[in-house]
Amino acid sequence: MSARTKARKRALDMLFQSDVRGEELSLVLAAEAQRAATEPAREASWLYAREIIDGVIDNRDAIDARIVDTAKDWSLARMPAVDRALLRIGTWEIVYNDDIPAAVAIDEAVELAKEYSTDESAPFVHGVLARIARGD
Template sequence: MSARSKARKRALDILFQSDIRGEALPVMLAAEAKRAASEPAREASWLYAREIVDGVIDHGEEIDEQIVTHARDWRIERMPAVDRAVLRLATWELLFNDEIPAAVAIDEAVELAKEYSTEDSGAFVHGVLARIARS
């Protein structure tokens, strides 16, 4: 697994925990930063995970607006929490990280959704992100 794939998984964990626990993302990020300081071997994945979460913090309203606009009749609060987290991290990559090709961001997000969410989540995430990428 590449460092960026590991980082996406770490970012997903932070986004998901924040959502489920009702904790602010900066608080969850600070807690993870403390933990990451004791794991120097995982620094590469931590740095990109932090970049993703910082990006979601900085652009959260715009990211959620894009998700809602392209989710077709799905309110964001009705989506499974894992799907919300996956969509937020991948939407940040699509809109704000020019280093990641859209196809890579979408494929990685679909794999995360398939692994951690419902049976239908991979197709749902793919559809939403493909529409965001085309817009």
């Protein structure tokens, strides 16, 4: 598993934790930063996970608006928490990170949806992120 794949999983964990526990994402990030300082072997995945979370924090309103506009008839509240987190990660990578090809961002989000969410989540996540990548 690549460092970026591990980083996406770490970012998913932080976004999910913030969402379900109602904790401020910046506080979850700070706690994870303290933990990461004691795990130098995981530094490569930590750096990109932090970049993702910082990007989501900095662009949250725009990211959420893009998701809601693209996910026809789906509010964020109606989506499973894992799907919300994956869509936020994927949208940030597609829209704000020029180093990641859209196809890679979509594929990584879909694979995580298959592993951690419902049977319907992978096609849903794929559809929303593909439309965002096309600019629909």
